[in-house]
Amino acid sequence: MISNLAVTLLALPLVYILHSCWTLRRNVAIAKATGLTYVVLPWSSLNLPWLLIQPLLLPYLRRIPIVRDSLTYTLLSIEWPWQHRYTIFERVGCDSFMTVSPARNYLHTADAAVIDQITNRRNAFPKPVEFYGSTELYGRNVVSTEGQIWKHHRKTVSPPFNEKNNRLVWFESIRQAQAMVRGWMGDRTDSSPTVYTVAKDCMRLSLHVISCAGFGVHLNWPGHENEEGQTTANGDPYPKAEKGPKEPEFSENHAMSYTEALSTLLHSMVWILIFPRYLLRILPFKGMQTAYNAYIEWGKYLDELFNDKKRDLATGAASKPQEGMDLMGFLLKGTPESRNGTSSPDKAPSKPALSDAEIKGNAFIFLLAGHETAANSIHFSCVYLALHPASQRRLQASLDHIFGSRPISDWDYERDFNTLFGSMAGAVLAEELRLIPPVAGIPKCVPGNSPPQPLTVDGKEFHIPPGTYISLVSTAAHRNPKAWPACPPSSSSDPDHPTTSNTDTDLEEFKPERWLLRSMDEKPDRELNEAAAAATTTHHTEDAPNTATGTNVSSNLHRPARGAYIPFSDGYRACLGRRFAQTEVLAVLAVIFKYYSVELAVDGHASDEEVAGMGEAERKVVWEKVRGE
Numbered sequence: 001m002i003s004n005l006a007v008t009l010l011a012l013p014l015v016y017i018l019h020s021c022w023t024l025r026r027n028v029a030i031a032k033a034t035g036l037t038y039v040v041l042p043w044s045s046l047n048l049p050w051l052l053i054q055p056l057l058l059p060y061l062r063r064i065p066i067v068r069d070s071l072t073y074t075l076l077s078i079e080w081p082w083q084h085r086y087t088i089f090e091r092v093g094c095d096s097f098m099t100v101s102p103a104r105n106y107l108h109t110a111d112a113a114v115i116d117q118i119t120n121r122r123n124a125f126p127k128p129v130e131f132y133g134s135t136e137l138y139g140r141n142v143v144s145t146e147g148q149i150w151k152h153h154r155k156t157v158s159p160p161f162n163e164k165n166n167r168l169v170w171f172e173s174i175r176q177a178q179a180m181v182r183g184w185m186g187d188r189t190d191s192s193p194t195v196y197t198v199a200k201d202c203m204r205l206s207l208h209v210i211s212c213a214g215f216g217v218h219l220n221w222p223g224h225e226n227e228e229g230q231t232t233a234n235g236d237p238y239p240k241a242e243k244g245p246k247e248p249e250f251s252e253n254h255a256m257s258y259t260e261a262l263s264t265l266l267h268s269m270v271w272i273l274i275f276p277r278y279l280l281r282i283l284p285f286k287g288m289q290t291a292y293n294a295y296i297e298w299g300k301y302l303d304e305l306f307n308d309k310k311r312d313l314a315t316g317a318a319s320k321p322q323e324g325m326d327l328m329g330f331l332l333k334g335t336p337e338s339r340n341g342t343s344s345p346d347k348a349p350s351k352p353a354l355s356d357a358e359i360k361g362n363a364f365i366f367l368l369a370g371h372e373t374a375a376n377s378i379h380f381s382c383v384y385l386a387l388h389p390a391s392q393r394r395l396q397a398s399l400d401h402i403f404g405s406r407p408i409s410d411w412d413y414e415r416d417f418n419t420l421f422g423s424m425a426g427a428v429l430a431e432e433l434r435l436i437p438p439v440a441g442i443p444k445c446v447p448g449n450s451p452p453q454p455l456t457v458d459g460k461e462f463h464i465p466p467g468t469y470i471s472l473v474s475t476a477a478h479r480n481p482k483a484w485p486a487c488p489p490s491s492s493s494d495p496d497h498p499t500t501s502n503t504d505t506d507l508e509e510f511k512p513e514r515w516l517l518r519s520m521d522e523k524p525d526r527e528l529n530e531a532a533a534a535a536t537t538t539h540h541t542e543d544a545p546n547t548a549t550g551t552n553v554s555s556n557l558h559r560p561a562r563g564a565y566i567p568f569s570d571g572y573r574a575c576l577g578r579r580f581a582q583t584e585v586l587a588v589l590a591v592i593f594k595y596y597s598v599e600l601a602v603d604g605h606a607s608d609e610e611v612a613g614m615g616e617a618e619r620k621v622v623w624e625k626v627r628g629e
Contacts, residue, residue: 020102030465031100036107036457038098039071045078047103054078075099081440085508086110086476087501095480096457098468106469108441110476112483114457116563118444118470119571124453127573128445128469134273135368137295138302139361142576143369154576156354157362160330161576165213166583170413172212173584176205177591178408179221194601199379206375207263209584214366215305216326219259250304256297264294266371302360306332328363370577373438377585381432384510386598391428391512398424399594408591413583420586422556425593427515429585430553433567434478435510441471442569474566479507483564485514515557552578 024040031038043050058077061067071091074080080088088108089095095111109115118125132144142153180202184195195201208219250258265272268291271280280292309329331354354362385392402419403411420426445468446453452463464470477483479502486505502508552565568575575581592598602622 023102024100027100027102027105031098031105034098034462034465035460036096036098036462037092037094038100038105039075039092041072041075041099041101043076044101044103044106045076045080045099047101050076051078081471081473081475085501086479086481089473089476089480090501094458095482104467104469105465106471107464108471108473110473110480111457112477112480112561112563114455114563115472115477115566116561116570117455118472119563119566119569119573121453122572124446124450125444125470126447128443131443135365136361137272138299138364139355139357139359141358141361141365143365144361153354153358153362156331157327157366158576160327161580163579166417166579167413169209169213169580169583170417170587172209173205173587174408174411174591176208176221177588180205180588181592181596183221183223194603198382199375202375202379202382203263203267203372205378205588206371206584207259207266209374210367210370211262213580214327214363214370216329217258217305250301254297254300255293258298258301261294261297261301262367264290265298266368268294269368302364305363306356306360327366328359331359331362366577369575370581374581374584376436376438377429377432377581378588380436381428381585381589382592382598384432384435385428385593386600388510389597389599391424391510392593392597394513395424395428395589395593396597399590403590403594408594411590417583417586418554420590421582422554424512424516425586425589426554427512427557428589429582430515430557430565431510431512434565435508437474437478437567439569440475441473442566444470444472446470472566472569477564477566480564481505481507483561485558515553517556517558 020043024042028038028040054077061073067073071088074084074088074091077083089097089110096107096109096114099106099108109118126146129144129146135141135144140149140153142150142157145153183201184193186193204221208221211217211219254261256264268287271288271291272295275283275288277292277295280288280295283289305328309326309332312329313332385395402416402423446464446466448467450466452465455462455464481502484507486502486507488504489502489506490509490511506514552568552570553559563570568578568581605622
């Protein structure tokens with residue numbers, strides 16, 4: 001018995017190796033038949049055992065020159081789209097290539113024309129929904145579905161994403177931004193405090209905005225729970241929160257506060273997405289236990305929100321006109337039992353109904369998808385502007401031109417947003433998203449049960465076989481010199497400029513001016529507003545019904561070739577919350593940079609008093625030391 005068990009244990013690795021060799025040979029033959037360039041890998045970069053040991057093994061492999069410099073080693077790292085960007089495509093020698101492993105073949109592309117074909121042929125190149133099963137924490141949603149089910153979800157959840165509700169996002173973002181700045185400045189109006197919590201504060205701000213818009217839960221900044229009568233650091237009164245849905249009342253049966261449960265859940269998503277919930281519950285690791293507890297606690301809050309809104313609909317309380325988005329409340333109104341506050345089965349719902357779990361699933365995915373994207377854009381925009389003071393000054397001049405001496409309380413979404421979107425502020429956001437897109441590789445696929453799909457690459461037609469995964473590598477597409485006008489780099493010694501990618505262009509540099517067509521001073525506000533408003537696209541098709549989602553870039557800025565710029569994806573599956581995120585980020589940047597400047601903290605090199613006594617040349621020397629670190 002023991003000898004048989006030993007033989008079996010020894011045979012299993014051999015069987016695995018032989019099976020891997022056979023499937024690799026098969027996949028190489030499939031890739032070769034396409035006619036596309038391909039690179040063979042011993043295993044997939046998404047192989048689970050490899051993902052677990054990769055962080056431990058790669059630092060040692062990196063010390064071996066022949067391994068470190070090999071294309072295979074580079075492509076085995078799951079981080080290559082971020083670390084190497086367009087360099088990989090330069091090394092391979094083309095903008096679309098395949099990687100072949102025993103598990104599956106991948107097509108990676110940074111070609112704008114190829115990306116445009118894929119994003120606009122939804123049925124031929126759908127999203128691989130198996131990648132998104134882990135996002136169904138509370139139910140199926142518009143992100144985790146495809147085909148007719150996706151159309152059903154999209155048709156139901158898209159109407160709240162409109163200009164009326166973006167107005168709420170605008171005012172709530174301004175309110176939260178003023179609170180954030182007041183937290184940074186305190187009672188000081190003439191000093192330059194060092195802020196160590198920018199990333200954390202931007203996450204908090206975005207969480208507050210989405211809680212308000214998505215669930216009708218208004219959250220105040222810590223220490224600013226009672227803002228009435230208070231003023232901001234620049235002397236403006238705090239705006240009152242926009243009138244919205246009835247504030248929910250939560251039970252006391254919680255181990256975490258609403259904010260704590262939600263923020264902990266979002267920051268622990270890596271554990272939740274990788275491990276099944278039953279493992280999180282029993283494994284004795286603090287991070288996993290914290291993630292599981294947050295998942296349970298916020299699930300309770302979600303149930304209470306859901307039941308609270310359901311009761312309002314049943315009693316007719318929610319039939320009264322409300323200002324505000326409240327995505328969950330809107331979805332509930334589409335169910336048969338809640339139409340007009342009645343439960344009559346004879347009346348069909350005004351909109352396609354979702355199950356209770358699907359309503360919760362969509363409400364959560366809206367929160368998950370929008371929270372980190374907007375927060376990172378605000379954070380990285382501030383960092384880039386601190387590194388590039390000339391661009392910061394141009395932004396401030398543009399904001400002065402748009403808002404003049406009007407107090408923040410007089411800023412208006414209908415009057416100001418489109419102008420802001422088409423100005424230097426819009427250029428800053430577009431450039432930040434070009435360099436740091438929310439997703440490095442947007443996944444698509446050719447379904448295993450479909451025929452090979454034709455794809456034109458460099459004027460020649462190729463057929464992509466079924467079962468092929470596709471990655472639209474946004475970090476490379478956004479830096480492809482074939483699709484972007486470029487200038488020589490500002491300086492080869494500039495810390496922004498890498499040593500391997502686009503060494504002869506400025507495409508690795510933060511340069512928002514590349515988006516400006518002509519000076520703001522040359523274009524009147526009304527012209528900017530009308531052109532930007534016209535650029536808001538409203539789709540009226542079966543796949544994308546009656547949804548004002550905006551565009552990636554204002555019509556008053558440089559418009560890249562289709563497929564060259566995809567921070568919010570493109571085509572039918574473009575991000576529903578695109579305009580939401582743009583509104584939030586631009587409102588926050590306007591609040592900060594209309595009244596303040598940001599610069600790198602030089603605490604390790606000079607005190608605030610020493611910096612205050614320096615001339616411009618001396619400050620530049622200290623600043624360059626910090627910038628180069």
